[in-house]
Amino acid sequence: MPTAPYTLEQAEEDIADLRGQLDGVLEAHVLQSVNTTPNADPAGVVLHASGGQPNFINPAGLTMGVVGAQNAFFANNTVTSVALNNLAQGTIPANDAEIGAVYEVDAWGNGTWGATAQVLTLAVFLGGTQMATVQIGATFMNVSLIFRWRAVVRTICVTTGVTGTWQSLIFGNISLFSGTLLASGSSSNNPTNSFVSCESTATTTKDTTAQNSIGLSAGWNATTGAPTITCQVAMFKRLA
Numbered sequence: 001m002p003t004a005p006y007t008l009e010q011a012e013e014d015i016a017d018l019r020g021q022l023d024g025v026l027e028a029h030v031l032q033s034v035n036t037t038p039n040a041d042p043a044g045v046v047l048h049a050s051g052g053q054p055n056f057i058n059p060a061g062l063t064m065g066v067v068g069a070q071n072a073f074f075a076n077n078t079v080t081s082v083a084l085n086n087l088a089q090g091t092i093p094a095n096d097a098e099i100g101a102v103y104e105v106d107a108w109g110n111g112t113w114g115a116t117a118q119v120l121t122l123a124v125f126l127g128g129t130q131m132a133t134v135q136i137g138a139t140f141m142n143v144s145l146i147f148r149w150r151a152v153v154r155t156i157c158v159t160t161g162v163t164g165t166w167q168s169l170i171f172g173n174i175s176l177f178s179g180t181l182l183a184s185g186s187s188s189n190n191p192t193n194s195f196v197s198c199e200s201t202a203t204t205t206k207d208t209t210a211q212n213s214i215g216l217s218a219g220w221n222a223t224t225g226a227p228t229i230t231c232q233v234a235m236f237k238r239l240a
Contacts, residue, residue, distance in 0.1 A: 037063060051098045053238075069237040075107065078230040079218040084123055084130065087151075087229070089215025090236025097157040097164065097208040100240060107216050107234035108150035110177065113141050114225025117187070121219045122195075124153040124168040127212035131155070131168035131204050132197045141176065141191035143225065149174040153216045154239070157208060164208035170216075171196040 031049035037057060040046045045056045047066075054066040075088040088107040097103075117138040124131040132153075141147065151172035158165040175181055175192035182190040206212055214236075220227050 052096075053098075065240050067237065067239055069235055072233050072235045075109075075231040075234050078228055080220070080223060080226065080228050082219055082221065082223060084121065084125075084217040084219040086125070087216045087218050087231035088234035089125070089213045092155075092212045092214055094211045095209055096238075097160060099157055099160060101157040102154055102239040103214050104152060104154045104237045104239050105214055105216055105234055106150075106152045106237070107231045108148070109230045109232040111147050111149060111229035112227060113143055113145045113147060114220070114227030115144050116222075116225030117141075117143050118223075118225060118227050119221040120227070120229065121221070122151055122170060122172070123217050123219075124155065124170050125213070125215045125217050126155050126166055126168065126204060127206045127210075129204055129206065130217075131166070132170045132199060134170055134195045134197045136174060136193075136195065138221070139187045140174075140193065142187050142189050145189070145191070146177045147174055147191075148177045149229070151216055153214065155214050158203050160208045162207045162209055163205055165203035166206055167199045167203055169196075169198040 031047055031054055033049045038046045038048055040057050040059045042059050045058050047054060047056050049055065055063055056066060057063045070090070077087050079085045079087060088105055090103065090105050092103050119138045120136040121133060123133040149172065151170060154169040156167045156169070158167055171194070173192070173194045176190055180190050181192040182188060183193060216231070218229050
């Protein structure tokens with residue numbers, strides 16, 4: 001019997017196999033959700049979808065989500081007011097959240113402790129509602145010092161739907177700019193410290209079928225002395 005023609009494409013595939021190479025993927029590939037978690041071959045991983053999110057499983061059976069992050073953005077928001085105002089925020093699309101979904105805004109920047117010391121409040125906001133909050137005491141550092149800061153805010157979906165419930169987390173650091181740092185317990189010329197806050201059992205109700213913003217806000221207990229805090233750069237991510 002005559003042998004079927006050996007095409008150029010078949011030759012290229014055979015050569016690539018022999019060299020252990022793969023052709024570049026030039027088209028989009030859809031990961032379908034599966035009812036049964038696949039098994040990975042030794043020394044390999046398997047990509048699959050779960051709850052509308054990309055996941056991978058390794059040979060030991062560990063399944064993890066593929067973290068998604070948007071490019072950093074330059075917020076350039078400055079807060080000098082008593083009212084809590086936005087420093088940086090991201091947008092959670094309608095119907096994106098599932099139980100256990102975690103969203104994060106990671107932000108950092110600079111500020112000036114006022115000529116009259118004031119309390120600085122940092123807070124998580126979800127869809128315009130205040131959640132976990134921390135306060136940096138007025139005597140954390142001496143007046144008129146320049147500082148740098150970083151704060152991370154997260155919201156965690158507990159239940160979904162129109163009456164979906166959420167919890168939150170805020171943590172970060174604040175330090176004197178350009179100087180020797182010392183942990184601050186009272187007014188200091190060399191202050192540095194970390195902070196964290198979250199709910200114990202309480203939740204906030206927000207509709208997961210609607211779009212919601214997640215953000216970091218700040219405010220001062222008074223404007224006397226002209227304190228400032230500015231967000232220079234931030235990133236929005238879905239962690240899980």
